[in-house]
Amino acid sequence: MTAIVVYIDQLDAPGKLSTTVGQLLTLARGAGEPVAVVAGPASAALLAELGAYGVARVLHSEQAELGEYLVAPKADLVAQAAAAVSASAVLVDNSPAGKEIAARAGVALNAGVITDAVAVTYDGGTLVAHKSVLAGSYTVQARATSAVAVISVKAHSVEASLAAEAVIPAVEAVEVAFAPASLAARVTKRTPRAASGRPELEDARIIVAGGRGLDGDFTPVEELADVLGAAVGASRAATDAGWISHASQVGQTGKKVSPQLYISVGISGAIQQKAGMQTSKLIVAVNKDAESPIFEIADFGIVGDLFKILPQAVEEIKKRRA
Numbered sequence: 001m002t003a004i005v006v007y008i009d010q011l012d013a014p015g016k017l018s019t020t021v022g023q024l025l026t027l028a029r030g031a032g033e034p035v036a037v038v039a040g041p042a043s044a045a046l047l048a049e050l051g052a053y054g055v056a057r058v059l060h061s062e063q064a065e066l067g068e069y070l071v072a073p074k075a076d077l078v079a080q081a082a083a084a085v086s087a088s089a090v091l092v093d094n095s096p097a098g099k100e101i102a103a104r105a106g107v108a109l110n111a112g113v114i115t116d117a118v119a120v121t122y123d124g125g126t127l128v129a130h131k132s133v134l135a136g137s138y139t140v141q142a143r144a145t146s147a148v149a150v151i152s153v154k155a156h157s158v159e160a161s162l163a164a165e166a167v168i169p170a171v172e173a174v175e176v177a178f179a180p181a182s183l184a185a186r187v188t189k190r191t192p193r194a195a196s197g198r199p200e201l202e203d204a205r206i207i208v209a210g211g212r213g214l215d216g217d218f219t220p221v222e223e224l225a226d227v228l229g230a231a232v233g234a235s236r237a238a239t240d241a242g243w244i245s246h247a248s249q250v251g252q253t254g255k256k257v258s259p260q261l262y263i264s265v266g267i268s269g270a271i272q273q274k275a276g277m278q279t280s281k282l283i284v285a286v287n288k289d290a291e292s293p294i295f296e297i298a299d300f301g302i303v304g305d306l307f308k309i310l311p312q313a314v315e316e317i318k319k320r321r322a
């Protein structure tokens with residue numbers, strides 16, 4: 001069976017698998033033999049989780065360079081591990097780091113690289129990536145013609161599911177030969193971002209996003225996000241105004257997300273905003289202007305004042321959960 005490599009970063013949160021990695025492993029298992037390539041330790045907890053996803057082979061490296069330098073050494077690990085197992089495909093998450101790893105590993109492997117996939121299917125021996133392009137105007141299917149395909153996959157492109165039977169993975173330590181250029185820029189200091197307690201935008205199953213309609217006060221959006229266990233996103237108008245950090249921006253020049261549920265609040269739905277969220281599975285829009293373009297792509301629309309609607313929604317959700 002053909003080997004499909006899934007890259008897993010265990011440097012920041014060892015022993016924990018992100019939701020996105022579970023989804024990538026599920027995809028890999030459906031397409032071939034999933035092989036986990038791990039930057040960092042292969043702890044017993046991690047191996048048990050990987051075994052539950054049906055991963056029979058784990059390659060890992062604990063070399064210090066993987067954490068002390070930027071992303072390039074991780075791409076060296078991925079490329080060398082993929083070559084060692086003769087992988088036909090490499091799957092990485094669609095974060096900025098994931099996409100950089102995809103690009104660099106793609107060069108090293110002479111592989112076709114496909115980013116921003118919203119779904120991956122298997123057709124006659126090759127993986128087919130489905131993408132939403134030109135600010136969401138078209139959906140295309142892309143397939144690499146090279147021997148190896150490197151694909152970065154958006155979160156929630158597939159539901160994570162465990163294997164019918166857990167396996168005990170064989171573990172192999174890899175000695176990566178880092179390219180000199182990979183060690184050109186060293187990390188000298190890290191400042192952890194203050195934890196909000198909310199899920200990361202790219203990982204979240206539910207996102208509540210606010211725009212200029214919030215008029216500087218994101219409290220209604222944050223309160224709704226918190227009762228739903230959701231991440232908070234924003235339009236560029238809101239981030240440019242300094243109401244919320246730029247890391248929360250969704251869109252063409254922000255994060256590209258594909259959650260199960262995207263609640264758009266006080267956002268008009270400009271094409272650059274749609275480009276980052278219109279592949280969401282279910283879109284609910286709250287806007288006081290019935291002509292707003294966001295309603296063109298919304299599955300459910302509520303025309304009205306967000307400052308009245310959101311608190312009512314929060315109250316109702318709390319009441320039903322009590």
Ligand SMILES: Cc1cc2nc3c(=O)[nH]c(=O)nc-3n(C[C@H](O)[C@H](O)[C@H](O)COP(=O)(O)OP(=O)(O)OC[C@H]3O[C@@H](n4cnc5c(N)ncnc54)[C@H](O)[C@@H]3O)c2cc1C
Nearest residue numbers: 211212213235236237251252253254266267268273288306
């Ligand atoms: C090159 C380029 C890249 C860009 N990249 C991005 C990007 O990545 N992401 C992004 O979002 N934008 C991006 N933009 C900007 C984009 O074009 C829009 O200007 C922006 O998305 C508008 O944000 P908004 O919908 O919050 O504001 P507006 O367009 O001003 O819409 C505000 C909405 O709030 C509604 N509203 C007001 N008050 C209430 C209320 N009380 N209750 C309910 N509804 C209310 C209004 O009816 C209106 O529809 C980009 C633009 C360019 C040129």
